[in-house]
Amino acid sequence: MSQNSVILKLIALPIAIFVSCMGIMTILGGHITPGGGFQGGAMITAGVILCILVYGLDKSPINFSHNFVDIVESFGILVYIGLGLVGLFFAGAFLYNVGTDLSGVVPGFVRTIFHYPDVTNAGIVPYLNIVVGLKVFVGLSAIVIAFMGFKKFEEEN
Numbered sequence: 001m002s003q004n005s006v007i008l009k010l011i012a013l014p015i016a017i018f019v020s021c022m023g024i025m026t027i028l029g030g031h032i033t034p035g036g037g038f039q040g041g042a043m044i045t046a047g048v049i050l051c052i053l054v055y056g057l058d059k060s061p062i063n064f065s066h067n068f069v070d071i072v073e074s075f076g077i078l079v080y081i082g083l084g085l086v087g088l089f090f091a092g093a094f095l096y097n098v099g100t101d102l103s104g105v106v107p108g109f110v111r112t113i114f115h116y117p118d119v120t121n122a123g124i125v126p127y128l129n130i131v132v133g134l135k136v137f138v139g140l141s142a143i144v145i146a147f148m149g150f151k152k153f154e155e156e157n
Contacts, residue, residue, distance in 0.1 A: 005054075012054040013061055016047035023047070027133035031122035037129040041136025048141045057148040064145065069138045076135035083124050083131075086110070099123025 023043030030036025051062045087096030090106045098106045099114035100123035114124050 008054045012050055016050045016062060018047075019050070020044045020047040023133070023137075027129050028126070030129040030133075031125040032120045037132025038136050040129070041133040042140060044133070044137045045140040045144070048137075049144050052144060052148055057145065057152055064138070064141060069142050072134055072138045073142075076131040076138070079131045080128065080135070083127060086114070087124075095124075095128075097123035097125065099125075 020043070023040040023046075025040075026033075026035040026043055027037055027040030030040065048060075048062050048064075051060045055061065084095040087098050088094045090096070090098055090110050091101070091103070092105070096106075098110050100121060101111050114127070115121065
């Protein structure tokens with residue numbers, strides 16, 4: 001695209017950092033505002049995409065290794081499943097909100113562990129937003145990196 005534009009290179013990284021911070025804010029406030037894990041993860045990915053488009057795949061200041069993507073994606077799904085299994089084990093329902101426990105079936109020590117320290121107390125919902133945001137962020141980033149890698153491969157052949 002415009003990989004030689006000095007102006008784009010000067011403003012792309014600060015804008016990408018700003019957009020990524022807004023995505024993190026969307027994830028962390030997703031239990032009380034519109035948005036959440038998916039929207040925030042997509043916003044963080046937008047920052048990554050901006051840097052990849054402006055700087056190119058090899059010279060992007062935001063660059064992820066294959067191991068990083070694997071670890072973060074695996075962590076996200078394992079924590080999501082783990083939170084679901086905690087609800088299944090203590091309340092009999094997968095993804096039961098053990099932090100709020102509206103039915104009164106969860107033991108007190110479990111409720112204390114998952115009690116989100118916020119006046120709106122959403123229980124496990126903020127934790128679910130965080131892991132979904134991580135999963136969406138690395139998943140979409142991996143797709144964009146793969147597409148850019150295929151484009152580079154096509155251009156070389």
